[in-house]
Amino acid sequence: MTDWNHEVERIRQLRRDRTRIGPGEHPAVVVVDFQRAFTEHEFVGPSTPVALKHSQQLLEAARAAGVPVIYLVMILDSLDDRMLAQRVRSSLTERCERGNPWTEISTAVPAQPGDHIVEKTVASGFFRTRLHDLLQELGVDEVVMIGTSTSGCVRATVTDAAYLNYRISVVEECCDDFRTLSGEVSLWDMQDRFADVVSLEWMLERFARA
Incomplete structure (x- = not known):
């Protein structure tokens, strides 16, 4: 029988040891789906307010x-x-029709003047959206990924960003997934194949030096 506690510790160590791609010179922070539908639903656990605060x-x-x-x-x-x-399946996206209050960005991380908002209809932020064009207009070579869920929309957006050859930094403490095991596995999967999973402390220090 598989010892899942051991497996989680093993993939965390693998993640720490994996070769880093490294940051770019012109980053942008991409905030994935921190909307009420995905931060205030009935399955939300204690990790969500912590990720929002970070x-x-x-x-x-x-x-x-x-x-x-x-x-x-x-x-x-x-x-x-x-x-x-x-x-076909029940999904939190049932709350995401235009005009539904559940689509609003969480008041814990409100958009500010000068921020950009990109609408999407599927998990990936790149699929049939203006995200790639916007990043090109801004001269961005690295996306700093935060949001929810780690195993769903964050991972899908990271995958497509990798296909477009962006450097990618996933800030661990700023990502959330009420599917705890899926979130852990996805962090390892992204670190292994597509991105660098980095700490909040490291990113804050980096921004402070900018």
Whole structure:
């Protein structure tokens, strides 16, 4: 029988030891789906307010350093715009029709003047959105990823960012997933294949030097 506690410790060590890609010269912070639908739902656990608090700290540091901040938000003109799996199965995206108060960005991490908001209809922030064009306009070569859920929309956006050859830094303390094991595995998967998983402390120190 698999000892899952041992497996989690093993992948955490693998993540720490994995070769780093390294940061870029012109980062932007991409905030994934920190909307009420995904931060106030009935399955939210104690990790969510902690991730939001850490994210607010990171966002304040990014803005002070002149780093662009981009919010990704799930907005659907029709629930039929969702991918097939979400139309067949019950999903929190049922709360994401345009005009529904659940689509609002969490008051714990509010957008500020000068921030950018990009609407999306699926997990990835790049699929049929203006995100890549916006990043190019801003001269960005690295995306600093925070948000929810680690195993869903964060991972999907990271994967597509990697395919577009962005450098990617996933800030561990600023990502949340109520599926605890899925979140842990996804952090290892992203570190192994697509990105650097970094600490909040490291990113704050970096922004302070900018």
